[in-house]
Amino acid sequence: xxxxxxxxxxxxxxxxxxxxxxxxxxxxxxxxxxxxxxxxxxxxxxxxxxxxxxxxxxxxxxxxxxxxxxxxxxxxxxxxxxxxxxxxxxxxxxxxxxxxxxxxxxxxxxxxxxxxxxxxxxxxxxxxxxxxxxxxxxxxxxxxxxxxxxxxxxxxxxxxxxxxxxxxxxxxxxxxxxxxxxxxxxxxxxxxxxxxxxxxxxxxxxxxxxxxxxxxxxxxxxxxxxxxxxxxxxxxxxxxxxxxxxxxxxxxxxxxxxxxxxxxxxxxxxxxxxxxxxxxxxxxxxxxxxxxxxxxxxxxxxxxxxxxxxxxxxxxxxxxxxxxxxxxxxxxxxxxxxxxxxxxxxxxxxxxxxxxxxxxxxxxxxxxxxxxxxxxxxxxxxxxxxxxxxxxxxxxxxx
Amino acid sequence: xxxxxxxxxxxxxxxxxxxxxxxxxxxxxxxxxxxxxxxxxxxxxxxxxxxxxxxxxxxxxxxxxxxxxxxxxxxxxxxxxxxxxxxxxxxxxxxxxxxxxxxxxxxxxxxxxxxxxxxxxxxxxxxxxxxxxxxxxxxxxxxxxxxxxxxxxxxxxxxxxxxxxxxxxxxxxxxxxxxxxxxxxxxxxxxxxxxxxxxxxxxxxxxxxxxxxxxxxxxxxxxxxxxxxxxxxxxxxxxxxxxxxxxxxxxxxxxxxxxxxxxxxxxxxxxxxxxxxxxxxxxxxxxxxxxxxxxxxxxxxxxxxxxxxxxxxxxxxxxxxxxxxxxxxxxxxxxxxxxxxxxxxxxxxxxxxxxxxxxxxxxxxxxxxxxxxxxxxxxxxxxxxxxxxxxxxxxxxxxxxxxxxxxxxxxxxxxxxxxxxxxxxxxxxxxxxxxxxxxxx
Numbered sequence: 001x002x003x004x005x006x007x008x009x010x011x012x013x014x015x016x017x018x019x020x021x022x023x024x025x026x027x028x029x030x031x032x033x034x035x036x037x038x039x040x041x042x043x044x045x046x047x048x049x050x051x052x053x054x055x056x057x058x059x060x061x062x063x064x065x066x067x068x069x070x071x072x073x074x075x076x077x078x079x080x081x082x083x084x085x086x087x088x089x090x091x092x093x094x095x096x097x098x099x100x101x102x103x104x105x106x107x108x109x110x111x112x113x114x115x116x117x118x119x120x121x122x123x124x125x126x127x128x129x130x131x132x133x134x135x136x137x138x139x140x141x142x143x144x145x146x147x148x149x150x151x152x153x154x155x156x157x158x159x160x161x162x163x164x165x166x167x168x169x170x171x172x173x174x175x176x177x178x179x180x181x182x183x184x185x186x187x188x189x190x191x192x193x194x195x196x197x198x199x200x201x202x203x204x205x206x207x208x209x210x211x212x213x214x215x216x217x218x219x220x221x222x223x224x225x226x227x228x229x230x231x232x233x234x235x236x237x238x239x240x241x242x243x244x245x246x247x248x249x250x251x252x253x254x255x256x257x258x259x260x261x262x263x264x265x266x267x268x269x270x271x272x273x274x275x276x277x278x279x280x281x282x283x284x285x286x287x288x289x290x291x292x293x294x295x296x297x298x299x300x301x302x303x304x305x306x307x308x309x310x311x312x313x314x315x316x317x318x319x320x321x322x323x324x325x326x327x328x329x330x331x332x333x334x335x336x337x338x339x340x341x342x343x344x345x346x347x348x349x350x351x352x353x354x355x356x357x358x359x360x361x362x363x364x365x366x367x368x369x370x371x372x373x374x375x376x377x378x379x380x381x382x383x384x385x386x387x388x389x390x391x392x393x394x395x396x397x398x399x
Numbered sequence: 400x401x402x403x404x405x406x407x408x409x410x411x412x413x414x415x416x417x418x419x420x421x422x423x424x425x426x427x428x429x430x431x432x433x434x435x436x437x438x439x440x441x442x443x444x445x446x447x448x449x450x451x452x453x454x455x456x457x458x459x460x461x462x463x464x465x466x467x468x469x470x471x472x473x474x475x476x477x478x479x480x481x482x483x484x485x486x487x488x489x490x491x492x493x494x495x496x497x498x499x500x501x502x503x504x505x506x507x508x509x510x511x512x513x514x515x516x517x518x519x520x521x522x523x524x525x526x527x528x529x530x531x532x533x534x535x536x537x538x539x540x541x542x543x544x545x546x547x548x549x550x551x552x553x554x555x556x557x558x559x560x561x562x563x564x565x566x567x568x569x570x571x572x573x574x575x576x577x578x579x580x581x582x583x584x585x586x587x588x589x590x591x592x593x594x595x596x597x598x599x600x601x602x603x604x605x606x607x608x609x610x611x612x613x614x615x616x617x618x619x620x621x622x623x624x625x626x627x628x629x630x631x632x633x634x635x636x637x638x639x640x641x642x643x644x645x646x647x648x649x650x651x652x653x654x655x656x657x658x659x660x661x662x663x664x665x666x667x668x669x670x671x672x673x674x675x676x677x678x679x680x681x682x683x684x685x686x687x688x689x690x691x692x693x694x695x696x697x698x699x700x701x702x703x704x705x706x707x708x709x710x711x712x713x714x715x716x717x718x719x720x721x722x723x724x725x726x727x728x729x730x731x732x733x734x735x736x737x738x739x740x741x742x743x744x745x746x747x748x749x750x751x752x753x754x755x756x757x758x759x760x761x762x763x764x765x766x767x768x769x770x771x772x773x774x775x776x777x778x779x780x781x782x783x784x785x786x787x788x789x790x791x792x793x794x795x796x797x798x799x800x801x802x803x804x805x806x807x808x809x810x811x812x813x814x815x816x817x818x819x820x821x822x823x824x825x826x827x828x829x830x831x832x833x834x835x836x837x838x839x840x
Binding site: 039043044047048051052053054056058061062063064065181182183184185186188189192196199223224225226228229230231233234235236237242243244245246247248249250251263265266267268269270271272275278279280281282284327 | 430431432433444450453454457458459460461462599600601602607610611614617640641642643644645646647648650651653654657658659669670671672673674675676677689691692693694695697698700703704705706707715716726754755
């Protein structure tokens with residue numbers, strides 16, 4: 001028990017202030033709410049992860065294909081780092097009783113190198129800051145920023161940053177589940193089938209050269225969904241966090257006041273609030289929603305699908321605007337918004353392209369936006385990895 | 400389209416033809432997965448590591464340091480971390496689903512029982528191969544309708560070729576007329592046939608208090624020795640409880656299993672996004688029309704999804720029977736302590752554990768005896784043994800599980816149980832009529 005008690009009659013918005021106040025003790029410390037995931041890029045772990053985003057790129061599933069690639073081995077998708085540790089701490093929210101919702105609102109991941117089959121992996125998530133934020137309508141929110149560092153075979157190779165927003169449970173947020181599960185009429189179904197059938201394969205072994213890419217180029221739309229419970233479940237398997245039986249969870253939740261709540265249907269008082277994200281019974285009739293990390297991974301997959309095996313995803317920044325909900329579809333589309341050349345501290349030059357993505361649901365609502373910075377090969381100039389140190393931008397923007 | 404009766408007759412006939420042949424189920428995924436899907440014995444992608452063992456134990460609801468703390472386990476008589484033998488379900492599911500075809504057959508199947516026979520401890524570093532052979536198929540008329548009982552035996556070897564365990568699995572196929580000639584009933588007939596009438600159980604304060612008290616007071620014997628001489632027939636084992644079954648519980652089994660094996664048709668068992676859509680198109684028995692979204696390519700989450708469980712004639716999400724082929728081993732090991740060895744365990748699933756149901760397992764010593772096991776060269780080893788009766792109930796006091804077990808205990812006279820337990824190179828099939836009865840334990 002934490003000793004932090006909720007006073008009766010205190011409005012939920014006061015829990016925001018209390019969370020900010022109590023979080024001082026963990027700023028700069030390892031996030032108390034982030035569990036370790038996988039520790040090796042085994043074929044099983046990587047193929048589970050690739051499957052979770054519907055990624056059929058053989059570079060991420062086929063050791064033989066990988067051995068014949070420019071990387072000389074099978075790789076893991078870049079966002080596989082989320083299976084090692086996922087930034088997105090909510091500070092001390094797990095440790096104190098509260099009436100707040102928590103939603104991942106943004107994540108930025110940066111890579112210096114690829115993840116190869118058999119790599120041993122580790123990561124550390126720290127709470128960087130906890131601040132107040134006011135919405136446009138003056139509503140108070142707590143914003144928790146966490147950072148992550150990733151190590152591959154003992155050496156640093158990637159990093160990240162995430163923001164989580166906490167809001168009073170009794171206030172609507174863009175992530176609130178306030179409409180019924182979407183129903184598709186036969187004509188909608190036919191359209192979705194046509195889209196899925198027409199979706200092109202990943203670019204694969206054919207290089208996408210930097211000099212062939214122009215500002216304004218667009219990517220082929222990819223369709224995800226309608227989101228099913230299987231999609232969410234496979235994400236849980238891909239994330240690689242331990243899944244424990246009820247009695248072990250019961251004991252764990254004893255020390256996590258902020259995760260415990262009475263089950264909405266059974267009344268059992270030791271239910272994990274986090275389970276609402278994957279439970280179609282407890283959330284009926286609205287249904288659960290995809291975890292934010294899955295959306296980040298879907299955005300990453302869209303980028304790697306487009307760039308081809310010889311490209312390198314240097315940075316991915318994802319801003320989440322609303323939930324990708326059970327039964328919803330997500331259409332991802334991208335546009336090239338920038339091209340430039342960058343140099344690292346070892347004098348390696350990189351031909352960079354920024355791809356801006358938008359993910360919309362079947363109602364046309366924006367679910368997520370993302371910027372992917374990709375290093376592409378150019379003729380006679382393969383991408384040299386790893387990236388050493390910081391990058392300097394050599395060219396003015398072509399705008 | 401084939402009529403229901405015709406499809407059912409074909410299923411029975413084709414399933415009979417598969418008896419006594421190596422099962423095509425639960426082989427490794429095809430290329431590009433690294434193992435040979437056609438090899439027999441069938442290789443498994445499961446590799447026991449310290450972390451995997453820890454996760455398996457927690458998935459089972461067991462935080463025994465023999466499984467979770469390698470340093471503790473190294474100090475034990477076993478000399479290393481070990482894992483409950485029931486992890487072998489991730490090597491090969493211990494029952495067979497019979498004949499398959501892309502559209503499936505009109506039967507709802509349920510794992511009805513598993514009998515284990517363990518010969519040795521399982522340790523980090525082990526890898527496995529297996530053989531699964533369907534042995535019996537019996538068509539009966541039960542209380543509600545016709546049922547097909549399907550029995551098989553499984554052998555599990557480690558990567559040194561040592562036989563570690565056998566399992567006998569019993570699957571019941573219930574013919575469902577609403578499915579017509581395929582495995583999936585039309586969405587408009589959903590709910591017409593439900594095997595039970597249940598809502599999620601709403602717990603009273605008294606029930607909650609009772610469950611919490613049981614959870615809080617659960618104890619493990621650990622390294623305190625329970626000698627065979629100190630046990631008497633009629634002794635009761637401390638009860639074991641699992642709190643209300645929820646979505647996390649439904650994922651415990653799959654979180655470790657997913658990706659290890661191919662689908663029944665030998666293809667990769669993909670469940671997410673476009674690859675899952677393509678799989679639904681290729682194997683219609685994998686697809687359900689979602690009753691709310693109307694999406695006809697929804698994967699088959701009948702166990703987990705409250706919107707889809709009626710496709711299995713269930714009113715609510717329900718457990719995987721194979722979970723109850725594992726969980727009760729904790730009842731035995733918590734009681735026997737680190738020095739005991741579970742040699743046999745049988746659990747039969749009498750009704751589903753529905754979403755929101757809790758499980759309470761009780762055990763009682765029904766026999767105490769000495770038994771001998773013989774090596775192929777004729778040497779024998781004597782084991783002080785006890786037979787235990789297992790009874791699992793839900794919060795409504797309905798029996799959801801019955802079974803038996805044989806536990807080898809240390810003895811003041813003969814010391815620790817000797818491992819591995821001697822066995823024939825390929826022990827013969829023990830028919831259902833034998834392994835389901837108390838006398839075998």
